[in-house]
Amino acid sequence: MEVVNSFMTWILKNRIGQIENFKHQPFRIQKNIFDELIEKGKYTEFGKKYSFDKISSYEDFARQVPVHDYEQLKPYIEKTMKGTQNVLWPSYIEWFSKSSGTTSSRSKYIPVTQESLEDCHFKGGKDMLSIYVNNYPESKLFTGKSLTIGGSLANNPLNGSSSSQVGDISAVIMHNLPLWAQFARTPSLEVALMSEWEAKIERMAQEVKDENVVSISGVPTWTIVLLQRILEITGAKHILEVWPNLEVFFHGAVAFGPYKNLFKELIPSEKMRYMETYNASEGFFGIQDEIGSDELLLMLDYGIFYEFIPMEEWEKENPKVIPLWEVELDKNYAILITTNGGLWRYKIGDTVKFTNTDPYRFKISGRTKHFINAFGEEVIVENAEKAIQAAADATSATITNFTAAPVYFGDSKSKGAHEWVVGFQTFPNDKDRFCQVLDDTLREINSDYDAKRYKDLALSSPKIHFVQAGVFQEWLKSKGKLGGQNKVPRLSNTREYLDEILPFIGS
Template sequence: MIASIFRKFLDYKFKEIDLFIQKPYLTQEKILRYLLESGRNTLIGQQFDFSSIKSKDDFRKNVPIFHYEDLRPYLDKIIVDKQQNILWNKPVQWFAMSSGTTEDKSKYIPVTKESLTQGHYRCGEQMLSIYARSNPDTKFFLGKTLVLGGSKQINNIGDGIFTGDISAILIKNLYFWAKLSRTPESISLMPDWETKLQALTDYAVKKDVRAFMGVPSWLLVLLKKIKAETGKELTDLWPNLEVFFHGGVSFTPFEEQYRKIIAKQSMNYWETYNASEGFFGVQLSKESKDMLLMLDSNIYYEFIPITEVDSANPQTLTLEEVETGENYAIVISTNGGLWRYMIGDTIEFTSTYPFLFKITGRTKNFINAFGEEIIIDNAERALAEACALTGAVISEYTAAPVYFGDNSAGAHEWLIEFEVEPDSMDSFARALDDGLKKVNSDYEAKRSYNLSLMAPQVYSLPKGSFYEWLKSINKAGGQNKIPRLSNNRDYVERLITFLKDNK
């Protein structure tokens, strides 16, 4: 009976998906009208005269692109001055502490009841319906879902306003019926990472776990701990284990490790794109990792060609205007109170019917010190090729430029933590270099004759280095991520100093 009810619910949710796939432009036009109507009497709506906006072109003309620094004065009115009706016409009670990198300061992203129910939770239900449509024999909902959420506490900062990372906010506000199948809230919201790991281990080994949800890097830490403590294979502990819904970081560097630790041919790995600002994408089929852009979650999308990101007044494109094969920065307007907000991620559309895409990186997560324009997608593909050629398996990595010396050209320094070391570090470095040349013509040109860019410098770090570093700065667990590429040496120098001091 439970299975029958759940399948009917998922079939209903898939009809929602099919509707916006068939009518993407109309869906987005309706969302823009709803957002403007809801926001016209807010402080920001009056400031930019939302009432006069009649079209998407008016919207682009009247409202500037917002970065976090531009948004902060409005947030201070809510958080510090305790005002409402600033960014949205309903109370803003939650702020997601965004820690997408290991920077010391967190961003506070507004989260409303509407953005939770009509966005995050709606897309979560649609994610399950997409998965069930591709796996008609699924029975994951008959067991437990092990959720590894953020390790930050929910903090009350006065007058009913709370902060926490987005996973903690989602867990705290989740529908009661959804909580029944997940890791208990008392464990999920534990503030101490090490304590949580142990509690999750003790809980999980006694349950019929059939699905995982979380960030690949941190879940892997938990699974290794469970395997080490029990001395059992995970497939013996959880014979009905079926799927891992993952997001937050690229799965590519971790895929081989997961397939090794979960020795089950039928195990599914399902890509998602859920951030503090909204739920944007879900893998559409088993055949491809390309994600479907979620168009009916009351998020209005615009896109900036990557070549214009640093322009003073960049031209945005709407959904009708994007093309496949181009790199775009995402701009969103939401019922969480974000208006023409650049979230910092870049994507490339692989299809425009339906709208499928892949994440290519961050607007600030790249290396372009010498005109080479290396993005995350380039790095992931080149590293995967280098691993395939040398038998290596990567756990974590980061890279940064090495600047020109008196008698030398620049280079890229790669700090890599290997799960399995390559047959030869020199061979790995050459394969990485060759791989980057294949996927990036600018890099290939800069590498010509070693004139402006020397061969990459690759260093193997001891196992656990990144984890210990994150622990030392209180960034272990949850949504915290290693910045893969940096256009300066600030991060790698801090990491190198830490490793030297803790030999």
């Protein structure tokens, strides 16, 4: 295995020169990608509608092609899912990544083309490894297995053919990995793609506990659930007793900060490394490339052309949109992407702040809307408002205000949850039913929340404080924000607001 490790490390390090190239020539690389995307899309249904054949510059593109959100691209995507090709992208599309939905859709389906698989998602995974072994030349990454924790696949719901499938992007990637990559990972593909999560965690734990796991890749939430189960099965005090050669956790999807202490408890070693990536259904965008830094390097040669909307422009009918070469440091921007997956000037909903422009490094600053995504559940305000109204209707309650935030894992045996403070004019006639309906409605309208709540594997049932309406007013008053346009934040991905409000309960 040492020979394999040396060979793979040498192969991966060869990519570093190309990464250095786009770091130092970002505009040339982005211009080349822009030209390729326009040429590829010229004869698609979308390209014909917006006269791609008349686009010869970025200015033409910005003038002719409007900014799109999911609802605006949805008709093109559904047409593709039903089997029509050459709608958004010229190559054949049979894979669709499923992610949390919008106000009117329980789930979103993002096209995954062969180009986006190979030139974006696969390339991102290889670059993650390249950067890692370049930073840690003594690594033994390829002397054992990589534990990958992904989602599941299902037949395309809009197409009777079993050849077209939908699933989490991790599952789509895993299913299509080359043979060498399949050999290097664990558990077996059959187990990795199971859809029943309780059985999946159990099978994974049983299958991987005796492997020589050197690295883990996944979302912190499910990784914790799996590691806890492995400790239960083996009776080990910590994971290094099970996998003594474990050296790195590659993580993404949710902020890692709240999980650091718990991972240190599960993996008590100062030598354990943590490396963040920023990948999503729509593409692979960033990699933590410097030791000791929490910044991400913007990956510029993955077939994605980037634009940005300053957040002060976000609510405007015609917001200002700028290309990469016009961004400024420490400003909050919403991301727009045009991709080799057939997304054109698409708002992905994330916001970033650039910390460096030579090369382009950034931090993820949040979402364009209030949300909770502490465990990968992606609950947005629209979800919360529908659920709380349903609960109020079911219990003859009248709500005046509410806010919610995550309850993070307290130790290696605890689970996450959502904690709500709900103000009432008329209290529910049945508080237990109120909690149940709120939870059930969220599960019904948000597939990611439903997955995390399944049999309490990652999220426990919501914790709700039933309070008098005046609690929120007292809190606002204490902050000098009573009246006017000041509002109680509906959702927050941190406990900043909730922890300020809780002392007012019962006061």
